[in-house]
Amino acid sequence: MKTLARRVYLLLLCLALPLVAHASQVSQVSQVSQVLRAIVSDSNTAPYAIFNADNQLQSGLSKDIIDELARYLELPVVYINLPRARVEPWLLQGEADLACFLNPDWVEQPDDLLWTDALFTTQQLLVRRREAKPVTGIQHLAGKRVGTSRGFTYPELEQVFRSGDVIRDDAHSLESNLLRLKQGRLDVVMTVDLSYHFYVQTSADQSFSADPLWSEPPGVYCGLSRFSPRRAQQIKTALNEIVNSGFIQQRLKFYTKLQH
Template identity: 50%
Template sequence: MSLEVLMRGFALYGFLIFFNASVSAETQTIRAIVSDSNAPPYAIFNEKLQLTSGISKDILEVLAQRTQLPLQFLALPRGRVEQWLLKDQADIACFLNPDWVAQPSTLLWSGALFTTRQVLVRQDNKPAVTQIDDILGKRIGTDRGFSYPEFDAMFANKALIRDDANSLQSNLIRLQKQRVDAVLTVDLAYHYYQLHHNSEGLKADLLWTTPDAIYCAFNPNQLNLTTKMQQTLQQMIADGTIQHILQRYKPNPLSSTMAL
């Protein structure tokens, strides 16, 4: 075989590798986990458990539009999120914090999208909760699969009684029926609940802890895709897109009487 023929073969082989890689990149799909255990307005599902709206859907759709990649939603329980990312079965999951996962260094992370405040919801005829001593020994409604770093040690030693439910709505209904003493959630989720459900007899106290930053976690096995998503999300943070999306789901301060 002549040197010229051999070189043409190498050139063709190299072109095919480049072409296949380009096609793969162009047709890659963003596999996005949106857990149905995330309370509205983070994720809003219909009766058929189809994701119909919410902050997560809005953010991820803009991300897909700007990266020019198709988007696939994966409705998984919270407890399987990290496993799917690490096993290259999903590419992104949002509304996480490194403090809430077992091994945060095994995943890749976005910048902080926004912050939330935790609240303890109680019956309004009960004393305000201002410190941990106010709830010692009490039964606390929590979300199944979620981690609560400020309280996990107390749940473990039974200083507090953890009582899981599948949704914030279930927890708050149980609170109204006095089946739990308080419910742990976040400010935006509770405000949204008040807008759409009966919250008569309930009152929320801001937790004494600092606000929590909210991030997206990424699949560490797809570095090119992850880098592209990280850069795009950072642009969405910088240009105000994330805050604009959040405002769609916040109560109007001029008409709201839902101050914590």
């Protein structure tokens, strides 16, 4: 009888273990669904993202937008700081819900992400030392060393980077690139208008001039993980409403005014 009872006990235990494991998985999914997991990398320059001394997101346009999104969804936010190269894998694997200030042309697998409507457009700039000649075409970059951001994609220049006609030189921050430009270690720095003008205003550094890139200003979007289709659609709908409300344009004007 003891042997029979032991066998029955073991059988019941084997049947229960998968149920316990399933319950644990359901609990984890439930916990994830109760927060908004947003990637904001410190490779995003101010005023897109402003980090404190402890490398925690403190303020900036990204926080403004995602905090407003969280208010729409009535969810707390968990901010995730990742290197730019890890942003797309985390979205694809469902480790995060969204990352903003992206464009389908800037990622490797755009069709595997869900995209919001464009939040706004941004003018790309080629920053040079003030005394250097203007850069108004790709031919002016021949043999030049261009300061770029590590992990970022530059579709307009990818071909000349690959051929070696133009030298790509990565750094982690805009400030680092501009310092190297001032020191003569770079010829040009790639950045965007809001970041460059914010830097000039807050640093009072008048060493540089900037020329607009010859291509059309690209749209800036949020890329959403498809891992949870329902969550992705909720985020997309809420962000589109935020765009249509004028909230983002108001915040852009706020940061632009800080530059004057």
